[in-house]
Amino acid sequence: MTRAELFAQIQKKSSFLCVGLDPDLAKIPAHLLSEPDPIFSFCKAIIEETADFAVAYKPNIAFFEALGAKGWETLKKVEELIPADIFTIADAKRGDIGNTSKLYAKAFFEQMNFDSVTVAPYMGADSVTPFLEFEDRWVILLALTSNAGSMDFQLIRDENGKPLYQSVLEKSKEWGSPENLMYVVGATRGELIGEVRKVAPAHFFLVPGVGAQGGSLAEVAKHGMNSHCGLLVNSSRGIIYASSGKDFARIARQEAVKLQAEMSVLLEQYL
Numbered sequence: 541m542t543r544a545e546l547f548a549q550i551q552k553k554s555s556f557l558c559v560g561l562d563p564d565l566a567k568i569p570a571h572l573l574s575e576p577d578p579i580f581s582f583c584k585a586i587i588e589e590t591a592d593f594a595v596a597y598k599p600n601i602a603f604f605e606a607l608g609a610k611g612w613e614t615l616k617k618v619e620e621l622i623p624a625d626i627f628t629i630a631d632a633k634r635g636d637i638g639n640t641s642k643l644y645a646k647a648f649f650e651q652m653n654f655d656s657v658t659v660a661p662y663m664g665a666d667s668v669t670p671f672l673e674f675e676d677r678w679v680i681l682l683a684l685t686s687n688a689g690s691m692d693f694q695l696i697r698d699e700n701g702k703p704l705y706q707s708v709l710e711k712s713k714e715w716g717s718p719e720n721l722m723y724v725v726g727a728t729r730g731e732l733i734g735e736v737r738k739v740a741p742a743h744f745f746l747v748p749g750v751g752a753q754g755g756s757l758a759e760v761a762k763h764g765m766n767s768h769c770g771l772l773v774n775s776s777r778g779i780i781y782a783s784s785g786k787d788f789a790r791i792a793r794q795e796a797v798k799l800q801a802e803m804s805v806l807l808e809q810y811l
């Protein structure tokens with residue numbers, strides 16, 4: 541999917557919601573456990589109920605990989621089920637020496653048909669650029685993550701006072717463009733989102749951390765929105781586990797509607 545197509549979807553749905561698919565056998569409603577593929581049944585119901593309000597889905601690969609070979613089959617079926625006009629993110633946080641990254645890219649862009657994959661920047665240019673060689677496919681590079689451990693490295697300052705995440709942004713902008721490179725910026729980072737925006741004015745940000753991790757959607761929009769919206773805000777547990785009963789999909793839909801309604805107001809305000 542191109543940047544223009546993604547923006548068109550955002551405008552059409554008045555939404556920049558990414559629904560995170562983090563399906564855990566220990567958390568999905570008990571009545572699904574007797575189904576032949578409980579994780580698929582769960583994701584299918586969530587997708588069917590939320591697709592009108594979401595512009596992206598982000599299956600977190602760990603939740604599928606943990607189930608072994610069957611998990612990979614389920615992941616492929618889930619990816620194929622997502623409507624073609626919705627952006628797909630393989631949240632795999634990959635990155636390795638060049639020839640290995642190339643095969644990671646093939647796994648997600650050829651074996652499966654994801655629009656994008658999350659990638660860690662730590663190993664540098666040759667670990668990231670193989671993912672950028674696929675037409676209309678995207679790298680979503682970890683910049684400033686939502687977790688407490690992000691302080692350990694990402695906020696370390698160099699001798700000029702520049703934090704490491706800023707060096708990651710500046711360097712990686714040479715590898716791709718706003719047409720094929722996004723950044724992960726955690727919703728829990730408040731006004732720092734504005735600092736990231738200064739360095740990357742045109743790029744999309746994938747923003748996890750609203751809902752279960754406590755980030756504020758209004759703050760994210762205030763500091764992060766650009767003229768093409770420039771934001772995909774993810775919520776996983778806050779939507780998919782809003783109910784553990786037989787009504788889980790309907791309640792997930794309600795949570796998605798709530799976020800979309802808030803996003804619609806923010807789009808009116810800032811675009």
Ligand SMILES: O=C(O)c1cc(=O)[nH]c(=O)n1[C@@H]1O[C@H](COP(=O)(O)O)[C@@H](O)[C@H]1O
Pocket residue numbers: 560562600631658684685686687724725726748749750751752753774775776777778
């Ligand atoms: O790359 C990510 O998606 C990611 C980056 C980050 O900084 N923080 C973060 O929480 N995530 C992912 O975003 C999702 C957040 O889930 P919830 O906290 O349940 O909404 C999980 O799949 C995380 O792995």
